[in-house]
Amino acid sequence: MNPGLQAYLTVASALFAIGFAGVLVRRNTLVIYMCLELMLSASTLGLVAFSRYNNTMDGALFVFFIITVAAAEVAVGLAIIVALYRRRRTVQVDQLNYLKN
């Protein structure tokens, strides 16, 4: 028996939950960024599953856009992280507390 939509959505939501927990738990900016990418991947998995379920191409085309935007986002975000590291010498979010006091 082939796994249905529910199974794929379960995997996608579990992947999203793991990525979300990683964003909240980890303090290294690079790892937080990787967890964000995991969440994006989980959403694309859900989109493809729904697209196949509804027999339309729209969800799969949206995955195309999401992958493109994610690649652009990674490039810009990593440039920002490198610029941050140049000035502050750290990428740990709990040491980036210049606005705190």
Added chain:
Amino acid sequence: MAAFFFYFFSALTLVGALFVVFNRNPVNSAMCMIVALVGVAALFGLLHAYFLAMLQVVVYAGAVMVLFLFIIMLLDTEAGRPVTAPNALAGVLALLILAVGAKWLADHYTFPVTPPSVQAAALAPANNPLAYATSAKAFGYGLFTKYMLPFQVTGFLLLIAMVGVIVLSKRPSTESSRDSRSPLPPPQ
């Protein structure tokens, strides 16, 4: 057989994702991230989205993760320290909220085997010009007809991102501004 592959690649994806979160070393996290992304690509393949599976491997597991590894090794950050109590509490709370939401979703929405919208007339090719297809040609057709404007906006977005990265990673030139060279005072 498809069920076996589904469970295998789902387990691969989820275990890889868990190792991304719980590894102390960012380099190991990135390696496990590649495993998770390849698992997602395999799930795309099981959904007959072969073009997307290839795109996922090439763009995500290839280009994006190489960029990540490059930056991790460039910055040479220290290994992670143990998770503090507030962070752990936030993580547990987030997982709890998501679990409750997923349970609610599973209880209230049970999807029939064939969705009602595609059962009868919608399956006719005349009514469904963008039917689910596996070929890259179907992607091109959709991108250049229904999604022409988003496609062009995406291209422009890539251009903007490229310009932004060049501006961000350029070293401040000597005559541009003095305060960009003097860092902020160290924290007290």
